[in-house]
Amino acid sequence: MLSEIDTRPFPAVPPAFNLSGHVLARAASPERTALVILHPEADETVSYSRLLQLTRGCATALLALGLTPGDRILLRLGNTLAFPVLYLGAIWAGLVPVPTSAALTGFEITALAALVSPRLIVAEPGIPLPDHPALVVTPDLAAWSGLPPAEIHLADPNREAYIIFTSGTSGAPMAVSHAHRAILARQTMHRHWEDLRQNDRLLHAGALNWTYTLGTGLLDPWTVGATALIPAAGMPPAALPALLERAQASILAAAPGLYRQLLRAKIPPLPYLRHGLSAGEALSGALRQAWRNRTGTDLHEALGMSECSTYISGSPTRPAPEGATGFPQPGRHLAILDDTGHPVPRGQQGELAVSTADPGLMRHYLGHTPPQGRWFRTGDAAVMAPDGSVTHLGRTDDLLNAGGFRVSPTEVEAAFHALPDLIACAAVPVEPAPGTTIDIQDLFFNTPARRKFLKTEATEYAQREN
Numbered sequence: 001m002l003s004e005i006d007t008r009p010f011p012a013v014p015p016a017f018n019l020s021g022h023v024l025a026r027a028a029s030p031e032r033t034a035l036v037i038l039h040p041e042a043d044e045t046v047s048y049s050r051l052l053q054l055t056r057g058c059a060t061a062l063l064a065l066g067l068t069p070g071d072r073i074l075l076r077l078g079n080t081l082a083f084p085v086l087y088l089g090a091i092w093a094g095l096v097p098v099p100t101s102a103a104l105t106g107f108e109i110t111a112l113a114a115l116v117s118p119r120l121i122v123a124e125p126g127i128p129l130p131d132h133p134a135l136v137v138t139p140d141l142a143a144w145s146g147l148p149p150a151e152i153h154l155a156d157p158n159r160e161a162y163i164i165f166t167s168g169t170s171g172a173p174m175a176v177s178h179a180h181r182a183i184l185a186r187q188t189m190h191r192h193w194e195d196l197r198q199n200d201r202l203l204h205a206g207a208l209n210w211t212y213t214l215g216t217g218l219l220d221p222w223t224v225g226a227t228a229l230i231p232a233a234g235m236p237p238a239a240l241p242a243l244l245e246r247a248q249a250s251i252l253a254a255a256p257g258l259y260r261q262l263l264r265a266k267i268p269p270l271p272y273l274r275h276g277l278s279a280g281e282a283l284s285g286a287l288r289q290a291w292r293n294r295t296g297t298d299l300h301e302a303l304g305m306s307e308c309s310t311y312i313s314g315s316p317t318r319p320a321p322e323g324a325t326g327f328p329q330p331g332r333h334l335a336i337l338d339d340t341g342h343p344v345p346r347g348q349q350g351e352l353a354v355s356t357a358d359p360g361l362m363r364h365y366l367g368h369t370p371p372q373g374r375w376f377r378t379g380d381a382a383v384m385a386p387d388g389s390v391t392h393l394g395r396t397d398d399l400l401n402a403g404g405f406r407v408s409p410t411e412v413e414a415a416f417h418a419l420p421d422l423i424a425c426a427a428v429p430v431e432p433a434p435g436t437t438i439d440i441q442d443l444f445f446n447t448p449a450r451r452k453f454l455k456t457e458a459t460e461y462a463q464r465e466n
Contacts, residue, residue: 001345001346001386002335002343002344002345002346003335003336003343003344003345003346003348003350003383003384004334004335004336004343005328005332005333005334005335005384005388006333006355007328007329007330007331007332007333008331008332008333008355008357009331010184010185010187010188010331010359011184011187013157013181013184013359014157015156015157016154016155016156016157017154017155017156017157017180017181018091018092018094018152018153018154018155018180019091019161019162019180019182019183020055020088020089020091020092020152021092021152021154022183022184022223023088023183023219023222023223024048024051024052024055024088024222025223026048026198026222026223026224026225027048027049027051027052031047031048031049032047032048032225032227033045033046033047033048033227034046034047034048034050034051034221034222034227034228035051035081035084035218035227035228035229035230036201036227036228036229036230036247037079037080037081037230037231037232038203038229038230038231038232038235038243038246038247039232039235040232040235040239043247044081044232046081048222048225050145051084051085051088051222053145053149054081054085054089054141054144054145055085055088055089055092056089056092056149056150057089057143057144057145057146057147057148057149057150058085058086058088058089058090058092058144059089059090059092059093059095059149059150060093060144060147060148060149060150061089061140061143061144061147062089062090062093062095062120063093063150065120065135065137067093067095067119067120068094069093069094069095069153069155070094070095070096070159070160071095071096071118071119071120072095072096072097072098072116072117072118072119072120072163073086073090073095073096073097073098073118073119073120073121073122074098074100074109074112074113074116074118074120074121074122074130074132074134075087075097075098075099075100075122075209076100076102076109076121076122076123076124076127076128076129077099077102077122077123077124077127077139077208077209078102078124078127078208078233079207079208079230079231079232079233080124080233081141082122082124082139082141083099083208083209084208084218085139085141085144086122086139087099087162087214089144090162091161091162091180092150092152092153093150093153094153094155096160096161096162096163097162097163098116098118098162098163098164098175099162099164099208099209099214100112100165100209101207101209102124102127102207102209104128105128106128106129106130106131109128109129109130110130110131110132111173112130112165112173112175113130113131113132113134114130114132115173115175115366115367116163116175116366118132118134119134119135120134120135120136120137121134121135121136121137122136122137122138122139123136123137123138124138124139125138156180157179157180157181157184158179158180158181158363159179159180160177160178160179160363161178161179161180161182161183162178163175163176163177163178163366164176164178164211164306165306166305166306166307174365174366175365175366175367176306176307176362176365176366177362177363177364177365177366178362178363179362179363181359182309182359182360182361182362183219183223184359184360185308185309185331185358185359185360186215186219186220186223186309186360187223187331188329188330188331188332189216189220189302189309189310189313189329190220190223190224191315191317192313192315192317192318192327192329192330193277193300193302193310193313193314193315193326193329194216194220194251194253194277194315195251195274195275195300195315195316195317196220196221196224196226196251197224197226198224198225198226199226199250200221200224200226200227200250200251200274201226201227201229201247201248201249201250201251201272202216202217202220202221202226202227202228202229202249202250202251202252202253203229203230203231203240203243203244203247203249203251203252203253204216204217204218204228204229204230204252204253204254205231205237205240205252205253205254205258206253206254206255206280208230211306211309212253212255212279212280213230213253215309216253216277216279217230217253218230229243229247229249231243237258237261237262237265238261238265240258240262240265241262241265241266241267241268242268244270244273245268245269245270248272249270249272249273250272250273250274251273251274251275251276251277252273252276252277253276253277253278253279254276254277254278255278255279255280255281256278256280256281256282256283256284256287257280257281259276259278259287259291259299260287263287263290263291263294267294267295270295270297273295273297274297274316275297275298275299275300275316276291276295276297276298276299276300277299277300277301277302278299278300278301278302279301279302279303279304279310282301282325282392282394283299283301283325285322285323287299288301298316298319300313300314300315300316300319300320300326301313301314301320301325301326302314302325302326303325303326303352303380303390303392305378305380306362307361307362307376307378308354308358308360308361308362308376308378309360310329311328311329311332311334311354311358311360312325312326312327312328312329312334312352312390312392313325313326313327313329314326314327320389321385321387321389323391324385324389324390324391325382325389325390325391325392326389326390327388327389327390328388328390332354332355332358333354333355333357333358334352334353334354334355335352335353335375336348336349336350336351336352336353336382336383336384336390337350337351337352337353337375337377338350338351341375346384346385346386347383347384347385347386348383349381349382349383349393350381350382350383351377351378351379351380351381351382351396352377352378352380352381352382352390352392353375353376353377353378354375354376354378355374355375355376356371356372356373356374356375356376358376361376379395379396380392380393380394380395380396381393381394381395381396
C-alpha cells in the first residue's frame, strides 16, 4: 500500500466569488457577537452587524483614495479591531491586503515593501514604516462606520486576494500570493480539525498578522457564525487562564510553547472548554498528555504551511493516534514521495506533497512561476501508517544521519519531553571538523542547579561584555 490519499473533490468554486463575502455571509444574524477583544478590565465587543458595517465602509474609504481592484495595501497594524476590518474591507473591494508583523524594523519592512509594491500603506502610530513612496494613512473606524457601504467585488475566484510572508526553506522572506478560493479549502478544517460550531467561543492567543491566528482565530469562527476571542495587545501569557474562564471560551487555539507556559501557571476550572487546537510547531505526546491530565480536555494538532494552510489534523471525532500528527483532511489529495517523485510504501519516510489542484494552495511566490506538475513538495519529512495517519518528522533538510540511519530531531526531542522539570530541548548536528558530525541534545531544566548555572553564566557574560 502506497503513501497516497485522494479524498477529493472539494465543493465546486463559484465562477464569481469574494473571500470577504464568504466569511461574512453569517452577518445576516446581525446582533450575534462576532469578536471580543479581551482587556484586563472592560472588553471590546463587536457584533456581526458592526463588523459588516465597518468592512463595507472601509472598502468605500479605500476606493475613494483612487485605488482600483488588484492594488495592494501594506498593513502595519497591531492586535486591534482595525486589523481585521482593513483585511476584510480591502478584499471586499477587490483590493489585496498584505499583513505584516508590527515587530519588523524599518529596514526589514522596507525590503518587503519593495517586493510587493503597495499602492497604499495603512499604519497605526508607533509601528515602523518602510522607505517607500506609497501614500500612508491611519485607520479611522469612526469615519468608516458612517460611510455608505461599498458594493462587493465579485470576480474570478483565482484572482489574487491577499499576500502573506513566510520564511520559506531558505530562511529568506517569501511573499505568498493567495487566491480568493483559498477560503473554501478551510471548510474541511471546521469539522475535521477544529470541530467548530456556531455557538463556540474560540480564543486564539497569537498576533493577528500570523496566518494561524488570522485563519483559525478570526476567519473560521466568522465563517460559521461563531465568536472570536482575541487578547488585547500586550496581554501576558500568565493572564490567559483567567481570560479563558472569564470569556467562557469553548476552544483554545495556540502553539505548543504557549500550552507549556499555561501548564506552569495556575489554571482555574474551565467548564466551557471543549478542547484545544495546536499548530505552529510539533506537539509532543508528553505535552498533550500533561494538558489532558490538567484540564480534562484533549489537544488536537494540525500540520500546514503558509502556502497551503493546514491539511493534516486530528479532531475530536477522529483523534490522532498517540505519536502521530493526524489524518489527511477530507477533500485533500496528498502523498509522501521519494526523491524521484513517486509515493513511498506506507511505513517508509519521505517528503510530504500536496496536489497542485488543491484549492487552498497558493497561486505562487511573488517573482516565481506557479507550482508546476502534479505535486507541490512541502519540504516536510513524514511517514504514513497503514491506517492513513501521518507522523511529521521535521523538515527534510533537518534530518540527522546517525550511523547511516536518517533520524528526525523531533523524534529525539520527543524522547526527552517526559523528563521532570524539562522546559525545552533541541537536537542539532554540529561539525567540529570537516567530515565529522556529532549530534547533540541541549536540554533545559527548570531546577535549582540549572537556574544557578544560568545565573552564573549570565553574570560572567555581563562581566566580559563590560
